[in-house]
Amino acid sequence: MSQPIIISASPHVHSSKTSKKVMYDVVIALVPAFLVSLYVFGFSALLLTAVAVISCILFEFLIQKYLLKTEVTVADGSALITGILLAFNLPAGLPIWMIVVGSLVAIGVAKMSFGGLGFNIFNPALVGRVFLLVSFPVQMTMWPLPDGITGATTLGIIKEGLMFGNTMTDISAQLPSNMDMFLGITAGSIGEMSALALLLGGVYLLIRKVITWHIPVTILATMAVMTGVFWVVNPESYASPLIHILSGGAILGAFFMATDMVTSPMTRKGMIIFAIGIAVITVVIRLFGAYPEGVSFAIIIMNAFVPLINKYFKPRRFGAKIKSKIV
């Protein structure tokens, strides 16, 4: 009995899959979208990402080493991902000090205050982003366009147009084409530009089994159905489902933010409920709320429900009787 007993949380499966490897897979998956942002915004996208990544890692290191005086775990790559995702959710040209503040909130408030990786309730990058959005609405909604001028996002144009009684037909002249949105030539946060690049990364994550299809597919499908119903009933007051899915942070959120292992449910049933919740809240905010975009708010709100979802949809314990068919 001299050997210490190792106690770890389930699942007790041995595999070469460590959290470090998972993290680096996510980084690889984000590369295509990063390349697009470099192509469109050039140096400012690089600067934004570099500042966010460096300050996230630095804050994690400083907090662990000097404030909490615990083991320093920055090498696991989670702070790196938080930094990249935070940068991807910010507009190019945001003042550097704001990026640093966003990183501090993401790492310090959303992650370390809750106990570090694995204990955070909310997605750190999104908390940082929402903090910045609410605090600095002017700078956070100045979207530099590829040609150097600032403009509104697709969803922003729609929201403002509809609020002043214009119909979708009037507005659609100002909107980028669906193809432009798919490829990434629109105004927006640096990482949400190109649906194509994000999908590439998403497929890579699926193939590498870092994520399962349940959350992203359910989010996008529910959004499509919901916005589709409104669109079919009144195409003059509601944008088409295609616009809703290709614009804003829908794809980025569905594949990279909502699937964050720590802040999403454990079981498939739970994942689907979680995803439906995100989609419904997003659509409600987009169509009826004050903000044009609601993916980050929706994910944060549903993050709060994850413990509850996990409680009701527990993974089946090994050896437990199967009452009904396996989910």
Added chain:
Amino acid sequence: MSKNKDTFINMVVSLFVITIISGFSLGYVNELTVGPIAKGKIERKVVALKMVLPEFDNNPVEEVIMLKSASAKDSVEVYPAFKNGEFVGAAVIGSTEKGFSGLVKIMVGFKPDGTIQNIEVLEQKETPGLGTKMKDESFIAQFRDKNPSTFNVKPTKDQGNVDALTGATISTRAFGDAVQMAYDEFMLNNSSIIALKN
């Protein structure tokens, strides 16, 4: 500690006594404060009116006119101001539902020819840090001594003359709408307001 026993009569009596005492003391305090409260309400309105109107010596609060209007749900309040029996202007409550978060209510003071004397924001629920800046001096200063017949109260984005608040075009538009509505009501009823004094 000799507690009163939990008998029915004890409970009724003790609660009854407490309610009676608190009822009388509340009544007494109410007597004391009812005057200052009513006076304070009028004073605050007068202070707001003094901010937006030219100098006056009548009591606009008492002479308030409620105009039935096509452009507002409720009737529009107009406070006429006179000095030495002469009409010097009126304050009109302008409102719109088109603010970023709904209602925006402002008090616009007009000179007799419709030139804006000053504007006070009475109610708004705009985004803090963006739309709330409509209360700022630098924004309201744009409207002073301007006549909406020549000065377009829409933001420059809509071919108007108003520099929009940064990041708050919708709030700026709503503000302009409210000013325009107050101006329209004022011009429409100008003659009847002046006639009122005599």
Added chain:
Amino acid sequence: MAESVNQTQNFLKGIVKENPIFVMLLGMCPTLGVTSSAFNGLGMGVATMFVLIMSNIVVSLVKSQIPSKVRIPAFIIIIASFVTIVEMILEAFVPFLYEQLGIFIPLIVVNCIILGRAESFASKNNALSSLIDGLGMGLGFTLALTILGATREILGNGSVFGFKFVPADANTFILFILPPGAFIALAYLTVLFNKSTTKTT
């Protein structure tokens, strides 16, 4: 509790060891709701302190006359009367504060601190001890609300008690004067408070 209470300790416990906000986490509703500025926090604190002291005194005076089965409704009537008095006085003489605090003044009635002190302290102690208890707890509450209000005002608006120390167009953390900022600020202040008090004692 028969022997005389050490009044200094009785007074100090409400401020440090049993601080209603930072230690006992009571009365969170007004704490989070009105503290968007230091002045609002102070105003709310003083209004609550007045109600707390008065209700503590009255409850301790009438405690033996009230049958224990109806003590809660009796306390509530006493508290509600003082709250209504505060509300009327504020509206008459400090209308500015009255408008700022709004619905939270009548809500003082259901502030757990007040009923909590009436039930757990004033109904068992004499009038003097209850007065000092109310004063200490009220000061602790006021202090906490003022600190929280000041923190949120500094971060969110760049000012303290309305005195602005940053340029008018400077970027401040607007989030802190909005409701979520109240939660974040309160959480970190609680940590700081408990860290510093456990070190000294």
